[in-house]
Amino acid sequence: YPLNGAVKEEDPNMELVQQYLENYYNLTKEGKSVFRRKDSSPVVKKIQEMQKFLGLEVTGKLDSNTLEVIRKPRCGVPDVGH
Amino acid sequence: FSTFPGTPKWTKTHLTYRIVNYTPDLPRDAVDAAIEKALKVWEEVTPLTFSRKHEGEADIMISFAVKEHGDFYPFDGPGYSLAHAYPPGPGLYGDVHFDDDEKWTESASGTNLFLVAAHELGHSLGLLHSANPEALMYPVYNTFTDLARFRLSQDDVDGIQSLYGPPPTSPGTSVVPTEPIPPASGIPAKCDPALSFDAISTLRGEILFFKNRYFWRRSHWSREPGFHLISSFWPSLPSNLDAAYEVNSKDTVFIFKGNKFWAVRGNEVQAGYPKDIHTLGFPSTIRKIDAAISDKEKKKTYFFVEDKYWRFDESSQSMERGFPRRIVDDFPGVEPKVDAVLEAFGFLYFFSGSSQFEFDPNAKRVTHIFKSNSWLLC
Numbered sequence: 126y127p128l129n130g131a132v133k134e135e136d137p138n139m140e141l142v143q144q145y146l147e148n149y150y151n152l153t154k155e156g157k158s159v160f161r162r163k164d165s166s167p168v169v170k171k172i173q174e175m176q177k178f179l180g181l182e183v184t185g186k187l188d189s190n191t192l193e194v195i196r197k198p199r200c201g202v203p204d205v206g207h
Numbered sequence: 208f209s210t211f212p213g214t215p216k217w218t219k220t221h222l223t224y225r226i227v228n229y230t231p232d233l234p235r236d237a238v239d240a241a242i243e244k245a246l247k248v249w250e251e252v253t254p255l256t257f258s259r260k261h262e263g264e265a266d267i268m269i270s271f272a273v274k275e276h277g278d279f280y281p282f283d284g285p286g287y288s289l290a291h292a293y294p295p296g297p298g299l300y301g302d303v304h305f306d307d308d309e310k311w312t313e314s315a316s317g318t319n320l321f322l323v324a325a326h327e328l329g330h331s332l333g334l335l336h337s338a339n340p341e342a343l344m345y346p347v348y349n350t351f352t353d354l355a356r357f358r359l360s361q362d363d364v365d366g367i368q369s370l371y372g373p374p375p376t377s378p379g380t381s382v383v384p385t386e387p388i389p390p391a392s393g394i395p396a397k398c399d400p401a402l403s404f405d406a407i408s409t410l411r412g413e414i415l416f417f418k419n420r421y422f423w424r425r426s427h428w429s430r431e432p433g434f435h436l437i438s439s440f441w442p443s444l445p446s447n448l449d450a451a452y453e454v455n456s457k458d459t460v461f462i463f464k465g466n467k468f469w470a471v472r473g474n475e476v477q478a479g480y481p482k483d484i485h486t487l488g489f490p491s492t493i494r495k496i497d498a499a500i501s502d503k504e505k506k507k508t509y510f511f512v513e514d515k516y517w518r519f520d521e522s523s524q525s526m527e528r529g530f531p532r533r534i535v536d537d538f539p540g541v542e543p544k545v546d547a548v549l550e551a552f553g554f555l556y557f558f559s560g561s562s563q564f565e566f567d568p569n570a571k572r573v574t575h576i577f578k579s580n581s582w583l584l585c
Contacts (some may be wrong), residue, residue, distance in 0.1 A: 148288070149346070178338050179347065198309070198318065198348040200326055201280060201291030204336045 138192055145195050146171045149204045150178075178204050208344060208366025209335040211294040216333040216370040217266070217301075220254045225265035230320075232311040237476070238320065240442040241313065242269060245324035248343075248357075249332060252364050253371040267331050269324075271307040282306035289348060290323050292330035303327045313442055314474050315354055321442055322352055329363070333370045337362050354474075355439050395419055397432070398585035400578060403560045406498070407547035408451035408460050411473070414549065415460075416582065420446035423583055432583050443476050444469060450547070452499040452508060454521060465495050487519060488526030500548035500555065514543040538566055540573030549582075 146152035152171045169185040176183045181190055210216075226242060229235050246257045257267075275281040278299060280291055285308045292303040303324070310317035322343075329344050337344040342362040395402060395418045406417040414425040417437065424433040437444050450463040459477070462469045467481035485491060493512055501508040501521065508519040515531035534543050538557065547558040557564040558579050565575040578585070 178336075180338060180340050194347060196286075198286050198289050200323075200330075200336070200346045200348070201282070201288035201306075202327075202330050202336065202346070204346055 138187055138195075141195060142172070142187060142192075146175060148201070150175050151203065151205050174205070208337045208339070208342065208362050208369070210333055210366070210370065211335050214333065214370070215294040215296055215300070217255075217295045220371070221256050221258065222267060222301075223258055223260045223265040224267040224269060225260040225262070227268055227270040230271045230305065230307050230311045232307075232317075233313060233320065234443065234478070237313050237443040238311075240438065241321040242324055244321050244438050244442050245328050248325045248359060249328060249367060250374075252359060252374060253332075253367055254373075254375050255332070255371060266301050267328070268302040269305075270302070271305045271311075273306065273308050276304065278304070280304075282308060284308045285310075289318055290327050292327035294330060294335075295333050301331045303331055313476065315350070315352075318348065319352075319354060322354070322357070323348065325357075329367070332367060334363075334366045337366065342366075355435060357439065395421060397423060397434070397580055397583040399580070401561045402578075402580045404547050404558055404579060406448040406451040406462070407549045407558060408462075409453045409455075409549075410460050411458070414551075414582065415451070417448045417451060417547075425582060440474055441469075441471055441476055444471070450496050450499040450510075452501045452548075454501050454508070455503045456506070456521070461499070463496055463499065489517070498545040498548045498558075500550055502550065509548070511543075511545040511548065537571075539571065540564060541566060546579075 143152070146168070150171050152167070172187065172191070173183050173185045175181075176185075176191055179194055181194060182188070184191075224242070224246065226238060229238050233241075250256060273282055274284070282288055282304075283306070288306060289309050290303065290305045293300045295301050305311065305320070305323065305327075311320045312318065313320065326343055334344050336346040339345060339360060339362040340347075340349075342360045344363055344366065402418070404416050404418055408415050408417075412426070416423040416425070416432075420437055422435055422437055424435060426433070437446055437448075444462060445464045448462055448464050451460055453460045459470050459472050462471060463484065466484050468484055468487075469480040470477040484493065484496065487510075489496075489510075496510050496512050498511040499508060506521040507527075508521060510517040510519065511534065512531070514534055516534050516537070517530045518527045519525070520527055534541055534545065538555075541557045541564050542559055545557050545559055549556040549558070553568075554574070555566040555568055557566060561579050563577045563579045563581065564573045565577065566572070567574045
């Protein structure tokens with residue numbers, strides 16, 4: 126097979142963030158492949174949506190503040206209706 | 208604030224709820240009290256009323272569960288998701304599920320059941336999450352919420368009133384309680400000359416004056432006494448108490464109502480309470496006590512019942528022989544029945560109705576008579 130290009134270092138937080146966005150921000154599960162690259166636009170959009178809702182700086186990136194909030198205990202009901 | 212897609216809401220104002228099971232983390236009555244208090248938060252700003260069912264189907268079924276529990280929304284172990292609830296509707300809708308892998312508490316440690324229940328019940332009534340970090344309906348659990356001063360934010364009130372309107376008594380304005388309070392009729396006025404107290408106790412240097420569901424709190428560092436709901440500090444305690452006293456050596460306040468008594472240490476109700484007052488040595492003819500005070504020097508506690516009093520030895524933990532004695536024989540000038548007793552400045556202050564008798568235990572006589580509420584700086 127052609128080389129898939131440099132294998133990117135898997136970000137250990139990706140699983141957690143993906144779960145969070147699926148649970149609370151309606152990220153569709155088929156987006157799994159999308160998650161290989163956190164800079165793919167659907168994911169960035171969802172991260173921005175989450176940051177906006179939770180009152181964080183909207184960077185579209187998994188900065189420390191965002192990761193801190195994602196780890197906090199919370200209600201299991203989604204933040205966007207679905 | 209936000210509501211669920213399609214804005215589901217209850218079409219009736221009287222709703223039923225049932226606590227289906229309990230967490231092993233708390234006594235049952237603490238769970239009952241936390242849920243009741245959480246419902247009251249929403250009751251006070253809407254026309255909604257709630258009544259409890261103990262069997263069968265209720266509008267809001269409340270349960271504790273772990274991991275997969277039959278609704279395709281499995282819980283995730285300790286932390287992260289604490290609980291979830293469903294919008295108004297039949298069957299599963301309206302129900303509240305708590306993740307029992309959390310450590311549920313009555314205080315600020317662990318996960319406070321009242322706080323999460325109030326949030327989840329917001330969902331059961333039709334609110335979705337709020338983006339306002341001050342709002343109860345903000346999705347992330349705020350470990351620093353001051354439980355003693357818990358209040359709905361304007362955002363919460365606007366949200367729930369967008370679904371159900373204001374409570375029938377308010378003039379249509381949006382009610383934002385400065386703290387969760389019942390209709391005005393139930394609030395005692397501290398400078399009412401007829402004010403009497405249910406119970407009075409010291410607590411770690413402060414003095415607590417209990418009345419109905421409330422208490423005033425006199426402390427050295429604030430001139431104005433604080434005014435609080437008993438339930439905002441001790442959700443599992445009843446209101447309309449009979450007596451209270453502090454045993455300094457145990458850093459514990461004992462609180463009496465009817466034939467039961469509780470032990471509290473700071474905010475924490477001690478495990479194993481309430482106990483029956485007869486375990487202290489009262490005869491079965493005694494149904495309740497009127498007042499109590501503990502003398503830290505002598506290590507004796509005095510219980511006042513109608514026109515008599517008992518003396519309890521804190522060292523041997525037993526009621527002393529030769530009691531009860533008549534109050535007037537040993538405290539001449541103090542008229543039964545005694546509502547509460549306070550010791551300060553070497554005097555005993557006996558409260559009876561709106562009067563307070565200052566008794567000098569050395570001279571064995573009443574030296575002054577004041578209004579009961581003189582301690583509240585009226």
